Amino acid sequence: MESVNNAVEQGRIAAHTLLDREPPPRGVPWFWSNQGALKIQIAGVSDGHDRYVVRRHGADRLTVLYYRDGLLIAGDTVNDPREHMAVKRALAQRYTIDPKVAQDTSAPLRSLVGPLVTTS
Numbered sequence: 786m787e788s789v790n791n792a793v794e795q796g797r798i799a800a801h802t803l804l805d806r807e808p809p810p811r812g813v814p815w816f817w818s819n820q821g822a823l824k825i826q827i828a829g830v831s832d833g834h835d836r837y838v839v840r841r842h843g844a845d846r847l848t849v850l851y852y853r854d855g856l857l858i859a860g861d862t863v864n865d866p867r868e869h870m871a872v873k874r875a876l877a878q879r880y881t882i883d884p885k886v887a888q889d890t891s892a893p894l895r896s897l898v899g900p901l902v903t904t905s
């Protein structure tokens with residue numbers, strides 16, 4: 786993965802390996818890019834998603850959440866660092882965000898993060 790975050794993680798793993806130490810666990814992959822006035826932040830890897838939910842907060846602020854088999858796998862945000870952090874934290878904790886409630890933009894995204902609840 787061609788990103789600054791991945792380059793830093795690879796350096797850390799190489800250093801641990803050279804020192805014969807247990808490498809630290811891999812973090813959630815993330816990426817950012819400033820495109821003019823737009824700050825794009827990506828957490829996770831959306832390849833292979835089978836569903837997505839768009840949370841639109843205005844003309845230049847939005848979040849796209851990606852799911853596979855009902856589980857959150859990634860999120861892209863534009864001009865919304867808080868939602869980016871919520872997605873990153875959810876992925877790090879292996880939590881999800883119910884896609885049915887994710888469309889409700891009146892609720893902060895971090896309040897929607899939780900473990901997968903299956904109903905049988």
Ligand SMILES: Cc1cc2nc3c(=O)[nH]c(=O)nc-3n(C[C@H](O)[C@H](O)[C@H](O)COP(=O)(O)OP(=O)(O)OC[C@H]3O[C@@H](n4cnc5c(N)ncnc54)[C@H](O)[C@@H]3O)c2cc1C
Nearest residue numbers: 786787788789790791792793795796815816817818819820
């Ligand atoms: C145009 C562009 C835009 C990008 N935008 C983003 C972005 O928005 N967000 C993001 O996360 N990632 C972005 N990336 C990717 C990111 O820059 C790279 O993944 C990251 O810099 C890789 O880090 P690195 O330390 O492995 O290599 P580099 O950053 O390439 O560092 C390698 C260093 O080694 C030096 N070097 C090479 N050969 C020798 C040698 N023989 N002796 C001594 N020194 C040497 C080079 O001069 C260089 O300073 C972008 C990449 C490009 C090209």
